[in-house]
Amino acid sequence: MEIGVKLYGEFKKYAPKDDDRISLDNGGTVAQALRSLGLNDRDLSYAMVLVNNIRVKFDRHLQDGDRMDIFQPIGGGAEKLYRYVGKPVPRIDARDKVTGRTKYSTDLSFPGMLWAKVKRSEYPHANILKLDVEKARKLPGVEAVLTADDIPGHNGFGIITPNWPVLCRDRVMYMGDAIALVAAVDEETAERACELIEVEYEELPVVTSPEEAMREDAPQLHEKGNIMHTMELRKGDVEKGLEEADVITEGEYSTQFMDHAFIEPPGGVGIYDEEEGILTIWCGSQYAFRDQLQIARAMNWDPRKIRVIGSPTGGAFGGKDEITVQIHLALLAYHTKKPVKLWWTREETLIVNSKRHPMKTKFKIGATKDGRFTAIDVDVTADTGPHDTIGAPILNLALESSPGPYQYPHSHFKGRSVYTNNAIGGEFRGFGAPQVVWGVEQEIAKLAGKLGIDPIEIRKRNALKLGDISSLGHTMQTSVGVTETLEAAENSDLWRNREKIIRELNKKHPGKLHGVGMASEWHAVGLGVGIPDFANIDLEIHPDGKIVLKTGAIEIGQGNITAYAQMLAEALEIDMERIEVAHGDTFKTPDSGSVTASRSVLVNGNAIIDGADKIKKRAILEAATILVEDPNNLVYEEGAVRSKSDAEKIVSIENIAEVCCRRNKPLQDVGANIMAISDKDFGDGLPHNYYTFITQVALVGVDLKTGQVDVLRAVSAPEMGKAINIHGVEGQCEGGVVMGQGYALYEDLKMEKGQVLTSNFTTYIIPTAVDAPDIETIIVEVPEKTGPYGAKGVGEAPTVPITPAIMNAVNNAAGIRINDLPITPEKVINALKAEKR
Amino acid sequence: MRPFDYLRPKSAEEAIEMKARLGKKASFLAGGTDLLVKLKEDAVRPEALIDLSFIESLKEIREADGTVAIGSLASYADIGSSPLIERFGYILRQGALEIGAPQIQNAATIGGNIANASPAADGIPPIYALGAHITLVGKEGRRVVAVEDFFTGPGKTVLKEDELIIEIGFPKMMEQDKGFFKKIGQRKALAISKASVAAVLHIANGKIEEARVALGAVAPTVIRCPKTETLLKGRKISGSLIEEAAKSVSSESMAIGDVRSTPEYRDYVIGVLFERGMRNIFSDILP
Numbered sequence A: 001m002e003i004g005v006k007l008y009g010e011f012k013k014y015a016p017k018d019d020d021r022i023s024l025d026n027g028g029t030v031a032q033a034l035r036s037l038g039l040n041d042r043d044l045s046y047a048m049v050l051v052n053n054i055r056v057k058f059d060r061h062l063q064d065g066d067r068m069d070i071f072q073p074i075g076g077g078a079e080k081l082y083r084y085v086g087k088p089v090p091r092i093d094a095r096d097k098v099t100g101r102t103k104y105s106t107d108l109s110f111p112g113m114l115w116a117k118v119k120r121s122e123y124p125h126a127n128i129l130k131l132d133v134e135k136a137r138k139l140p141g142v143e144a145v146l147t148a149d150d151i152p153g154h155n156g157f158g159i160i161t162p163n164w165p166v167l168c169r170d171r172v173m174y175m176g177d178a179i180a181l182v183a184a185v186d187e188e189t190a191e192r193a194c195e196l197i198e199v200e201y202e203e204l205p206v207v208t209s210p211e212e213a214m215r216e217d218a219p220q221l222h223e224k225g226n227i228m229h230t231m232e233l234r235k236g237d238v239e240k241g242l243e244e245a246d247v248i249t250e251g252e253y254s255t256q257f258m259d260h261a262f263i264e265p266p267g268g269v270g271i272y273d274e275e276e277g278i279l280t281i282w283c284g285s286q287y288a289f290r291d292q293l294q295i296a297r298a299m300n301w302d303p304r305k306i307r308v309i310g311s312p313t314g315g316a317f318g319g320k321d322e323i324t325v326q327i328h329l330a331l332l333a334y335h336t337k338k339p340v341k342l343w344w345t346r347e348e349t350l351i352v353n354s355k356r357h358p359m360k361t362k363f364k365i366g367a368t369k370d371g372r373f374t375a376i377d378v379d380v381t382a383d384t385g386p387h388d389t390i391g392a393p394i395l396n397l398a399l400e401s402s403p404g405p406y407q408y409p410h411s412h413f414k415g416r417s418v419y420t421n422n423a424i425g426g427e428f429r430g431f432g433a434p435q436v437v438w439g440v441e442q443e444i445a446k447l448a449g450k451l452g453i454d455p456i457e458i459r460k461r462n463a464l465k466l467g468d469i470s471s472l473g474h475t476m477q478t479s480v481g482v483t484e485t486l487e488a489a490e491n492s493d494l495w496r497n498r499e500k501i502i503r504e505l506n507k508k509h510p511g512k513l514h515g516v517g518m519a520s521e522w523h524a525v526g527l528g529v530g531i532p533d534f535a536n537i538d539l540e541i542h543p544d545g546k547i548v549l550k551t552g553a554i555e556i557g558q559g560n561i562t563a564y565a566q567m568l569a570e571a572l573e574i575d576m577e578r579i580e581v582a583h584g585d586t587f588k589t590p591d592s593g594s595v596t597a598s599r600s601v602l603v604n605g606n607a608i609i610d611g612a613d614k615i616k617k618r619a620i621l622e623a624a625t626i627l628v629e630d631p632n633n634l635v636y637e638e639g640a641v642r643s644k645s646d647a648e649k650i651v652s653i654e655n656i657a658e659v660c661c662r663r664n665k666p667l668q669d670v671g672a673n674i675m676a677i678s679d680k681d682f683g684d685g686l687p688h689n690y691y692t693f694i695t696q697v698a699l700v701g702v703d704l705k706t707g708q709v710d711v712l713r714a715v716s717a718p719e720m721g722k723a724i725n726i727h728g729v730e731g732q733c734e735g736g737v738v739m740g741q742g743y744a745l746y747e748d749l750k751m752e753k754g755q756v757l758t759s760n761f762t763t764y765i766i767p768t769a770v771d772a773p774d775i776e777t778i779i780v781e782v783p784e785k786t787g788p789y790g791a792k793g794v795g796e797a798p799t800v801p802i803t804p805a806i807m808n809a810v811n812n813a814a815g816i817r818i819n820d821l822p823i824t825p826e827k828v829i830n831a832l833k834a835e836k837r
Numbered sequence B: 001m002r003p004f005d006y007l008r009p010k011s012a013e014e015a016i017e018m019k020a021r022l023g024k025k026a027s028f029l030a031g032g033t034d035l036l037v038k039l040k041e042d043a044v045r046p047e048a049l050i051d052l053s054f055i056e057s058l059k060e061i062r063e064a065d066g067t068v069a070i071g072s073l074a075s076y077a078d079i080g081s082s083p084l085i086e087r088f089g090y091i092l093r094q095g096a097l098e099i100g101a102p103q104i105q106n107a108a109t110i111g112g113n114i115a116n117a118s119p120a121a122d123g124i125p126p127i128y129a130l131g132a133h134i135t136l137v138g139k140e141g142r143r144v145v146a147v148e149d150f151f152t153g154p155g156k157t158v159l160k161e162d163e164l165i166i167e168i169g170f171p172k173m174m175e176q177d178k179g180f181f182k183k184i185g186q187r188k189a190l191a192i193s194k195a196s197v198a199a200v201l202h203i204a205n206g207k208i209e210e211a212r213v214a215l216g217a218v219a220p221t222v223i224r225c226p227k228t229e230t231l232l233k234g235r236k237i238s239g240s241l242i243e244e245a246a247k248s249v250s251s252e253s254m255a256i257g258d259v260r261s262t263p264e265y266r267d268y269v270i271g272v273l274f275e276r277g278m279r280n281i282f283s284d285i286l287p
């Protein structure tokens, strides 16, 4: 019998030559028809078949003259079935981590290893009049005491402007500034030596806030003045937009310093190999290649002689993108010619390491009666502390994030980042967004309330769509799932049944009021226009069947290497178990950029696919010589190259690799990707081209008498293009919720006159397991065609809108609003009292 | 941390003898949950630590004619799971289960909690409310001090240099006695109290015959509330009495501000804790 066939998508390759029909034995089934076309088991596992326009199962018997449409379900319809991508895959590093087998850099120990300590400032702002290290040098067991005089190169580091002194020479500008380094036979001796270092200071006035810093008579912290950076963006005419509004809402919000509270405080080991002239630094890091350059600049060395190994890192959250111990270790290892270990204490970490910037933000938003936004005016002031690090781009991203994922015809954004003698403002998961989203999502909630529109509905009415011009003026070129995440949140059990849930809880717990709140966000993925944003990977196929992927990306706990292995297994159509990932080593892996900005799956993923494509092409060419076949008649499939016409002719990639090795041309290649950029360039790295969209919902209980707020349930609905590892996305969302809850309720690096008052975990309070809510993650996918398997990124967004969602829930419960984070019981009680009056 | 000698006495006598010999240079070490933190922060610099944790006799919890005696080395996990405490001093059990988290309760001892003398210690308000006595033994012999006379300031006690806390004794709570311990911290576990309150009320004929109310974290030491106790004495339980007493508790609180809270909030919220504790224990007779 004759059957008409039409194949779609990747299945087109099976189409019969010059014909749209096949002949089949009478009574044959769909499955037999598919086989005769050449579809394999894997294809059959996800193919979709219509017979005469009706979807059928494969055991269906065909009749003469039937017409078959054979689909590979992609895009808008059902989804392509992957073997690894989009599945909940256990982390490839999990077993070694939970059994304690993984060695972090601070676990390393070498024979004859010295311990290092850093002598730090005793004042937040002072001139150094005299520095005497003689007594310390003479202490038995001390092998080196180094000062600014011992720095061969540039005495400074910083991702953007290297003005953070490696060791201060004549002035200290905050409590974390380093003055001298000690290496000694053990930790105690190093501590004693630090005590013996004599520093004579002349105290200088302390600048404790941006407001103070901007006064005319303020002490100037830097030559260029106290304003580190300003940024302004404008679209349309904001005054006109506000005039067109029926209602205007206005508010001023402030946020606190927040610590990353990663498990492993910054630390590592440095070794100088005199014979080879190589300096090796193992350290917690987010970008070994930048560390290498920053070390080289300070050491005045050839970076090629500096090996930095950053993987694995025990948590970073942005707090290890900048230099911590690297240069100090390099100096000491070089001077002592012995292995040296430096590991900050928790107290040191809280005082020294960069923090999430406190910001004060003013919002003015106008809307029409039917809830359409007409204009937004935003003004941000950030406290960046004494040194630059990456403060400028953080302010910029705060501005970009501040309107939220909505349409505004008119907008105006202005911000400044200001020097003080407080803690250092630096990189932190969210990169400026949490500070402003805290405000804008409350303002929108207020607007919705004023207009009597449901909070999700008002957001949907203004939601950005693919192809829209954003509030900043650039085109939304990549997948936009604002509406989808809002709908997912709207359909969640918590949101749909909120009234009932609240009623029952209020009944069960008299004295408490419960409430549900939500908030949304767009979160930029990648580094932005004008900033080099690339990844390189190396791929090697070994004759023993092992496949090695090398990436400079560091495993900081986020699960990226598992996602890479999934994508590679998918691309090469092989078992994931065969893949070994080498990562984060400047001598052994290529530069893949920093693991930051939620970028590493997107940019490394594309590089992996690029590399896999090259390997497949090369495999076909090599197989042609092995199988003695025209390469055009060969296809790559499931880890092997086979002839299209002769089933006997097949060779696996490991066998191809073996032949390649024998021919002295190993089967290996590189993959590369450069992140696509926006259609506009606003300067300073703005705007971005990819965004994660997310809506989060919180259920809280407010104790009306004690003012305590409990977060009971949380829902995250992130849209990250495509979830590569379901477990990975869930992990990011769960961790993100708890981190955002900490920001909302507990965490506060309190400063007084430049001193940190909460310098350990007894006073710097992070949520514990019993404080954490029940968390639900609803994965929303709007595949992005330029992303690997449709993926964008998801690392940061899940910690952002949860904070205002908690406040909106408190407002829903008790009618109060608190504008300055955190929402402490003390503030809640005061607000409740004010509300009563 | 600085180096120190580590000594391990087998008996209380040996421990006291060691301490008498070494004087200020040595510190007793029990669970170490306070001491190790201070050693790490370099806040104390002992040259020797006398580890008490192998002296089994100091870990006993026993009863003797109308009283319960807790060995100073009993951990809060021991106290939290002791049937004797549950029956005759359950307010201390409530306190024990709110100390830090299970890991801390396994290590932390009541003797260490008392000797450390933090006004925010959660084991101390319950023993004030229970009317406890503390037995101390030094080179010069044994003495028994009423809990109120033991603490002289934050971190300060009448303990002499060679003295060891042996045990804490208190009269059993009887059936007519009711009591509670309540605390509020910055989060649900591993939280130092911003304010805490313990109370024991002796009830006869539906009236409060005697009341002992103790407050934590709102004064230089744990304090009793004499005015509130007088106010409660001889009164019948009612909602309005509880409210009045709660106000009185707040007025007797003398809190200061620090990184954990404000004085206003502490003075206020301690009244709320008291009111909640009272409403809990009298829920059967209150509307």
Ligand SMILES: Cc1cc2nc3c(=O)[nH]c(=O)nc-3n(C[C@H](O)[C@H](O)[C@H](O)COP(=O)(O)OP(=O)(O)OC[C@H]3O[C@@H](n4cnc5c(N)ncnc54)[C@H](O)[C@@H]3O)c2cc1C
Pocket: B027, B028, B029, B030, B031, B032, B033, B034, B035, B036, B037, B052, B072, B073, B098, B099, B100, B101, B104, B107, B108, B109, B110, B111, B112, B113, B114, B115, B116, B120, B121, B122, B123, B163, B164, B165, B166, B190, B191, B192, B193
């Ligand atoms: C993470 C954490 C959480 C905590 N949470 C709480 C909490 O919620 N509530 C609370 O009250 N406390 C808390 N603490 C404090 C501490 O756990 C308690 O005070 C504990 O009871 C101290 O007992 P210890 O056995 O560990 O004392 P140690 O640290 O061993 O000793 C403390 C002091 O007492 C002296 N000492 C010990 N035993 C004796 C003795 N028998 N005679 C004379 N002197 C003695 C020691 O020399 C030392 O000076 C917490 C501590 C930590 C680290």
